[in-house]
Amino acid sequence: NHLLPISVGEKQDKKAIWIDCGIHAREWISPAFCMWFVQNVSPISPEPNITHILNHMDVYVLPVMNPDGYKYTWTTNRMWRKNRSYSTDSSCVGVDLNRNFDANWCTEGASDKPCSEIYCGAFPESEPESEAVANFLRSHKDSVQLYLTIHSYSQMLLFPYSCTLDEAENHNELVSFAKIRRYYRNTYKYGAGGKTIYLAPGGSDDWAYNLGIKYSFTFELQDRGRYGFLLPPSHISKACNEALIAVKTIALRVIEKT
Numbered sequence: 001n002h003l004l005p006i007s008v009g010e011k012q013d014k015k016a017i018w019i020d021c022g023i024h025a026r027e028w029i030s031p032a033f034c035m036w037f038v039q040n041v042s043p044i045s046p047e048p049n050i051t052h053i054l055n056h057m058d059v060y061v062l063p064v065m066n067p068d069g070y071k072y073t074w075t076t077n078r079m080w081r082k083n084r085s086y087s088t089d090s091s092c093v094g095v096d097l098n099r100n101f102d103a104n105w106c107t108e109g110a111s112d113k114p115c116s117e118i119y120c121g122a123f124p125e126s127e128p129e130s131e132a133v134a135n136f137l138r139s140h141k142d143s144v145q146l147y148l149t150i151h152s153y154s155q156m157l158l159f160p161y162s163c164t165l166d167e168a169e170n171h172n173e174l175v176s177f178a179k180i181r182r183y184y185r186n187t188y189k190y191g192a193g194g195k196t197i198y199l200a201p202g203g204s205d206d207w208a209y210n211l212g213i214k215y216s217f218t219f220e221l222q223d224r225g226r227y228g229f230l231l232p233p234s235h236i237s238k239a240c241n242e243a244l245i246a247v248k249t250i251a252l253r254v255i256e257k258t
């Protein structure tokens with residue numbers, strides 16, 4: 001299936017923000033957030049912060065980065081995570097797209113076994129989905145100032161590095177950005193991915209960061225595990241609203257800094 005990115009605001013080759021959702025098929029709140037974001041960040045929106053962001057930034061949104069896997073969760077297996085690519089030397093299907101980028105690829109925290117949920121693929125960017133996103137970011141690396149990739153669940157705001165336990169060179173700045181206030185009684189944990197959640201090499205955020213996009217974040221949206229990936233529809237608006245506030249806050253801070 002095709003990757004269908006959306007460009008928000010009149011494209012004037014300004015600085016840019018990239019947001020991708022749905023890299024992991026079962027994390028349904030993620031594509032929901034991207035669509036919520038696009039509907040709330042429309043150029044006709046009177047909200048002054050939105051107008052300010054769109055005056056300074058082109059916004060690129062990819063609501064479903066893993067369309068084959070997402071479709072598979074609707075038709076066959078709700079708990080599928082990976083894409084649906086076939087492996088030459090195994091009957092198992094799918095690569096974990098968030099282990100397929102060229103950042104300490106396939107080291108500890110990923111697996112070289114095609115049947116693993118964190119299978120890194122045959123080589124970096126072996127998958128059409130990660131290759132397409134990497135190509136776009138490579139060709140826009142001078143304008144993209146902020147990279148956001150939306151996942152669920154566990155309510156965390158993570159930043160590089162997850163591929164090692166090293167600190168990013170602007171670590172303290174990233175901490176200050178990630179210290180988002182409490183929203184709707186829900187608090188988000190924040191920190192460098194490797195230390196805050198687990199070692200996860202080959203991630204899109206680390207790769208974007210190493211490309212030169214120094215503001216790079218992975219969101220883990222609601223909840224903390226009560227429903228997990230199966231967040232009920234009644235929780236969508238609250239989960240998306242609090243994430244939207246965080247994204248707007250970070251975007252405004254990046255505009256100040258760049």
Ligand SMILES: NCCCCC[C@@H](C[SeH])C(=O)O
Pocket residue numbers: 024098151152153158162193197198200202203204205206218
């Ligand atoms: N780039 C790695 C960020 C930390 C891990 C994120 C989670 C999201 Se489900 C993962 O890819 O396992």
Ligand SMILES: [Zn+2]
Pocket residue numbers: 023024027098151152
């Ligand atoms: Zn995920």
Ligand SMILES: [Zn+2]
Pocket residue numbers: 151152153154220
């Ligand atoms: Zn997750």
